[in-house]
Amino acid sequence: MVCAERDFTLTKRTLMSVASLHATAIRQLTPALLSSTATTDAPPVTVGERSKQRYYQTNPVERRFEEVGFPGLTPAEKKTYTHSRLILPVANRQVSLSNKTDREYWKQVTKEGLPCRRLKNNYSWGTDKHGRDVGTYRFEELKKRSLSQAKLTALTVLHRQFLLKREAARSKGAELPQEDIDQEKKRRQEMAALKRELYGEIPGPLGNDPEWDDVIPIPQEEPQDALARIAYTDDYAEAVSYLRAVMASEEYSPRCLRLTEHVIAMNPGHYTVWLYRFKIVSALKLSITDEIQWLNDVALNHLKNYQIWHHRQLLLDHHFANTLSSDAEAAKQFAKSETDFISKILAKDTKNYHVWSYRQYLITKLNYWSPFELATTQSMIEDDLRNNSAWSHRFFIVFSDPSHSTKGSAATEYDPKVPGAILDREIAYAEEKIKLAPQNQSSWLYLRGVLAKGGRGLDTVGDFASQFFSNLGAEDEEVTSSHALDLMSEVYHKQGEIEKAKLCLVELSEKWDPVREGYWKYRLSELK
Amino acid sequence: MAASVEQQQQQQVGPAPPSTQQGASIPSLFMFPPMIRDALETDSSNIQDETVDEILPFLTGKEHSQLNAHGIPRLDKQRHVRFLKKQLGALPSMFVGADPSRPWIFYWCLNALSLLGEDLEPYRARLIETVRPMQNKTGGFGGGFGQSSHLATTYATILSLALVGGDEAFEAVDRRGMWKWLCQLKQQDGGFQMAVGGEEDVRGAYCAAVVISLLNLPLELSSDSPACAAGHTSLLSGLAEWVRLCQTYEGGVSATHGIEAHGAYAFCALGCLSIIDSPHRSIRRYMDVPRLISWLSSRQYAPEGGFSGRTNKLVDGCYSHWVGGCWPLIEAGLSGPEGPTAGPAGRPMEDTEADDSLFSRNGLIRYILCCCQDMSRRGGMRDKPSKYSDAYHTCYVLSGLSSAQNKWRLVASRADEALLGGDVWEVLPHTKGEQIFDEDDRIGTLHPVYAIPQHSVDAIRSYFSSKEGF
Numbered sequence: 001m002v003c004a005e006r007d008f009t010l011t012k013r014t015l016m017s018v019a020s021l022h023a024t025a026i027r028q029l030t031p032a033l034l035s036s037t038a039t040t041d042a043p044p045v046t047v048g049e050r051s052k053q054r055y056y057q058t059n060p061v062e063r064r065f066e067e068v069g070f071p072g073l074t075p076a077e078k079k080t081y082t083h084s085r086l087i088l089p090v091a092n093r094q095v096s097l098s099n100k101t102d103r104e105y106w107k108q109v110t111k112e113g114l115p116c117r118r119l120k121n122n123y124s125w126g127t128d129k130h131g132r133d134v135g136t137y138r139f140e141e142l143k144k145r146s147l148s149q150a151k152l153t154a155l156t157v158l159h160r161q162f163l164l165k166r167e168a169a170r171s172k173g174a175e176l177p178q179e180d181i182d183q184e185k186k187r188r189q190e191m192a193a194l195k196r197e198l199y200g201e202i203p204g205p206l207g208n209d210p211e212w213d214d215v216i217p218i219p220q221e222e223p224q225d226a227l228a229r230i231a232y233t234d235d236y237a238e239a240v241s242y243l244r245a246v247m248a249s250e251e252y253s254p255r256c257l258r259l260t261e262h263v264i265a266m267n268p269g270h271y272t273v274w275l276y277r278f279k280i281v282s283a284l285k286l287s288i289t290d291e292i293q294w295l296n297d298v299a300l301n302h303l304k305n306y307q308i309w310h311h312r313q314l315l316l317d318h319h320f321a322n323t324l325s326s327d328a329e330a331a332k333q334f335a336k337s338e339t340d341f342i343s344k345i346l347a348k349d350t351k352n353y354h355v356w357s358y359r360q361y362l363i364t365k366l367n368y369w370s371p372f373e374l375a376t377t378q379s380m381i382e383d384d385l386r387n388n389s390a391w392s393h394r395f396f397i398v399f400s401d402p403s404h405s406t407k408g409s410a411a412t413e414y415d416p417k418v419p420g421a422i423l424d425r426e427i428a429y430a431e432e433k434i435k436l437a438p439q440n441q442s443s444w445l446y447l448r449g450v451l452a453k454g455g456r457g458l459d460t461v462g463d464f465a466s467q468f469f470s471n472l473g474a475e476d477e478e479v480t481s482s483h484a485l486d487l488m489s490e491v492y493h494k495q496g497e498i499e500k501a502k503l504c505l506v507e508l509s510e511k512w513d514p515v516r517e518g519y520w521k522y523r524l525s526e527l528k
Numbered sequence: 529m530a531a532s533v534e535q536q537q538q539q540q541v542g543p544a545p546p547s548t549q550q551g552a553s554i555p556s557l558f559m560f561p562p563m564i565r566d567a568l569e570t571d572s573s574n575i576q577d578e579t580v581d582e583i584l585p586f587l588t589g590k591e592h593s594q595l596n597a598h599g600i601p602r603l604d605k606q607r608h609v610r611f612l613k614k615q616l617g618a619l620p621s622m623f624v625g626a627d628p629s630r631p632w633i634f635y636w637c638l639n640a641l642s643l644l645g646e647d648l649e650p651y652r653a654r655l656i657e658t659v660r661p662m663q664n665k666t667g668g669f670g671g672g673f674g675q676s677s678h679l680a681t682t683y684a685t686i687l688s689l690a691l692v693g694g695d696e697a698f699e700a701v702d703r704r705g706m707w708k709w710l711c712q713l714k715q716q717d718g719g720f721q722m723a724v725g726g727e728e729d730v731r732g733a734y735c736a737a738v739v740i741s742l743l744n745l746p747l748e749l750s751s752d753s754p755a756c757a758a759g760h761t762s763l764l765s766g767l768a769e770w771v772r773l774c775q776t777y778e779g780g781v782s783a784t785h786g787i788e789a790h791g792a793y794a795f796c797a798l799g800c801l802s803i804i805d806s807p808h809r810s811i812r813r814y815m816d817v818p819r820l821i822s823w824l825s826s827r828q829y830a831p832e833g834g835f836s837g838r839t840n841k842l843v844d845g846c847y848s849h850w851v852g853g854c855w856p857l858i859e860a861g862l863s864g865p866e867g868p869t870a871g872p873a874g875r876p877m878e879d880t881e882a883d884d885s886l887f888s889r890n891g892l893i894r895y896i897l898c899c900c901q902d903m904s905r906r907g908g909m910r911d912k913p914s915k916y917s918d919a920y921h922t923c924y925v926l927s928g929l930s931s932a933q934n935k936w937r938l939v940a941s942r943a944d945e946a947l948l949g950g951d952v953w954e955v956l957p958h959t960k961g962e963q964i965f966d967e968d969d970r971i972g973t974l975h976p977v978y979a980i981p982q983h984s985v986d987a988i989r990s991y992f993s994s995k996e997g998f
Binding site: 225233360389411413446481516 | 557571620651658661777819838840
């Protein structure tokens, strides 16, 4: 402590007024202290108790002061109390003393052995990751914590050295050897573990990876009371923060590709990351077959996800534009491997809408109207006659094949380009399946669809449909297909047999399909 | 199989007459498997039979402690409200799958709460602040902060903002950005992609039409729209033609051209067409209506009473809306504008008149109230009894319940085709035929095209109708 000699007078009055100011302030601000001094004589158990004892040791007469106040002190105590409080102000020249008084003052301080450094009261040790006050730690606990802190400090020093070394290397256009990077990765894991232990901070895998040091993550921006706010896991919150950052800077790089995989693994329905992934794949001109390979595993693990199938469609478009459009053999191979994989998925989930949808897109795009396609669909129908998705696919391959259909023809309208032989074949197919399960609506709808495409009237299947009911309106009425009655009401209507047509609808409404009573009555009202 | 209906049922259930819990009267239609069943078993028929087995104890009252005289339990509004409010609160990390679709949660919950008569005012400020970071500078809303704009999440966000209402909510939308972004999504074939680089399907057509008409966006295409290359000049040009090609040979509507007919896409197609022009013009012009009605009607099964989404697929509560919501549009398409109802209080009660609906309202109501309510502490509505309730099903099951309980009519057609969504609709309680639910369980109503309350549609439309350009 350096004390400059200054020419000022220290009067007793000055000292007294400073002291009483302190006393008033302390009484006003810390009334609780006055009643909590009795316990401090026992040996300290916790860090906080030790701090309190040291406080009293370095603040003479403080405890007496707290007990009796300034007026209650003996004159000697008052002198000690005041002198000890003035050490810092005098040393810092906040109180100006004359040279003589100054000398006198320091003589007194030395004589009384007053501590020059006084500890502050209520020293804050901070809290640990559980929110516990470190002041309540026992000594061995604090020792352990201090050791961890020291380790973290040491690691931080090495970590900074790494950053400097890397910067120096990069300024020369070089990269650090892999060994250094591996060491740094290990170091960051240790640092992360220590930070977690000491402060509860959870730096995720990206924050720990030197590869991502240059990216400043953009965290979620949302009010605290946002509606339907989701408590993200730390890994997800970190990953999407980095995702926002690299998307904002339009970075398309291998590390971003890995990041998308990381996010997709946690949330495959995240459409944004899929759209971004496709941009990366196309920007980096990555192998489409590799990407499809990767996608296959994802698809098998997430059967109901539809982003996967749109991504696949984008890959197909990209692949077609770059390669397949000019290489018929490659296109055929690709179509074959794709339909093989699709069949694998459909075996697990026979009516998956998005998979069927992709299949149709693929066939159109690659012009893959093969007999093989018809055959696989046929076997799926045979596995389950009621698989309406398979029937829909059959309708698609038969009536959208450009070699014998009109482009842009609506599904319910007549297409003169469809050959009669194909119509005959499809009608026979539907009829054969209807016979196996007459109440299966899929095959009836297919039959009607084929007739509409072929411009053939429903009456052409009137005889066929009539076999599924008998003795209509009689006591022993028998019906094995409500769809046959439905169809025949239209046939009878067209043939002018209104009463018969009505009877079909009445029987449907009252007996065979009464939940649709309203509809059948509407149909009745439409009969003229 | 020469047996009368009664005899057949005897064969199926044995000689003892069916007895229900608490002596309620339940039509046999909803108590027994269907009349006609094929002997041939396949995966589809097995799972269908299992579903009927699962559902029958709920339909016949065995799973319920209290039923009314028709064998129907009450709608436990309080329980479902509690469930919905919880869904809007803090969600645990297992909801991470919903991270890309949070705006949907807002819409599903707010819409369902509104149907149950809850005040949405307390959610206004929170919703606005929650969706703000989800809006992208390039236009549109993503599923969350930093996510690409998507038509589904944009649609859900706009509807949610309309639900809470108020100038501040409407002002949160960047209309110019929205218009520019929609121009990017418009494709050469007339349809819309869901996101830039995303899939093109009939959801896109519907969501875009809703957003354009609610925000009163200019229809003119920006010069950098990919659709310009095909000669399109308007956001809506070629859209109805594109939607038309989504109708399949079955009569239903598929996601895009040439796939399988699916209930959710039917609603999107009809909704889109009803915005482009009045339904009696557009639906008739662009759809094969007889086939469509036949297919929609086939979606309702007995004994379930509820709708399925595809041919030979299982009943699911959500189709109460997707298929159930098609009926008001179909009816308007068939009848055209009917003019206003007599008297200030609307039509007189029509208890004596027979129900002339195209579908079984009571079958649907029965399925919803008996099978779709989760009566455990959890609450909420579900697909079927073996499934967990969620916000999606709670919204769409309740929407379906509303459309079964109430009757929408097209009062007047728009004067000019260009007045998108400018038709006048009117809703009244459906009172024809037998009412099987307690009057207290009649819930709120939703605009048949926009699927939010009519006053919410009116408020947002009138706010933006004064805007020309941006």
